[in-house]
Amino acid sequence: MPSVTHEALVELFKNRPTLAAEMLHDALGHPVPAFTEARVKSSDLAEIVPSDRRADLVVVLVGEQQRPAMAIVVEVQLGTDPDKPYVWLVYLAQTRARHRCPTRLLVVTTDPEMVRWSSRPIDTGHPGLTLTPLVLGPGGVPVVTDPEQAKAAPEVVVLSAMAHGQSDAGEAIGVAFLAAAAGLDEERRAVYGDLVLSSLNAAARRTLEATMKAGYEFQSEFARSYVAKGEIKAKAQAVLAVLEARGLEVPAELRERVLASTDLAELDRWIRRAALVSDARELLATTGS
Incomplete structure (x- = not known):
């Protein structure tokens, strides 16, 4: 299942179709x-590859007489x-066959290690x-701290x-984003605001949150869902960590049950129980706190 970062990057290139060409150039x-x-064109390549495989995004640059001048296959690789x-x-x-024009592959990543992995030449086996x-x-993404540049893009x-x-530029980037946010529709402002806040260092995030409004909460359903999933995972791991730190053996079926829980209240209860039980299996035996 694609991660929130993967989906967010695809969404940026989809919402601004010129972004692929801008980053290439x-x-x-x-x-x-x-x-x-x-x-933005259909990225479904079902004619040749299985239907569950498709490029993340295909952007076609249209030239004179409405003819395709270049296609860009955008792939997010994390x-x-x-x-x-x-x-x-x-x-x-x-x-290239579908749009009858020169085609380039643009791989986008936030991980320097993936830059090295993705950049490796691929020998197809055919001579030349x-x-x-x-x-x-x-390293290739520009540092945008100019509010006017942010408004334009x-x-x-x-x-x-x-x-x-x-980085140290985090706060200035966040302030530049605020200048752009006013001109966005409600949904993009919510999603982009959450992405920016979650990407900034702690000091920059505090400054930006104070500027936006006291007690900023994630605005988009997209981000709220992701944050909830992260909180659930962290609490499930905390239950297991408490049991293991106390030297208690955690059976495989109990571990699976804890990691499968999606109930925050239940996980909070289990964290408290994990500090008291003498046998890990007792964790599920009582519904009380």
Whole structure:
């Protein structure tokens, strides 16, 4: 299941179709043809690959006479995947065949290690045909601290926060985002605000929260759901950690039961019980606190 970071990055490129071309040209220094419009196209490649495989995003740059000038296959990569060196070439070939134009692969990642992994040339086995992905990592993302630049390209400042929010520039990036937020529709303002806040270092986040409003809460359903899942996972792990720290043996079925819980109240109760029981199996024996 794709992570929230994966989905957030895909959403940025989908909401600003020109972003793929901007990052290719401005961040990676690869020329793109003149175009009048950038369109998000279907990334379903079911004609050739199984239906459960599809590129994250396909953007087509439209040139003169409404003809495709270039297609960009955008792939978000946050971890190693042994399938990708094989399917990326399929994505390129199928997109090129469908839109009848030059096609490039843009891999986007927030992990410097993934930059190295994704950048490796892929030997296809055919003489002279080696695929070298174009990779946008944290180092290639611009540091956006200018409010006017942020207003012109809100998705770029969000991408900047995700790449550089833990650095000393985090606070300035956050302030720049606030300048852009006023011009966004309600849903994008909520989702982007949550992404920026969750990406900033602690000091920058406190400053931005104080600026936005006291006691800022995550605004989007998207982010609230993710935060809840993170809290559930942390509490489940805390139950097991207390039991193990007390030297109690945790049976596999009990471990599975705890990790499967989605009830915060239940997990809170188990944390308290874990500090008292003499046998880990007693954890589930009592419904009281």
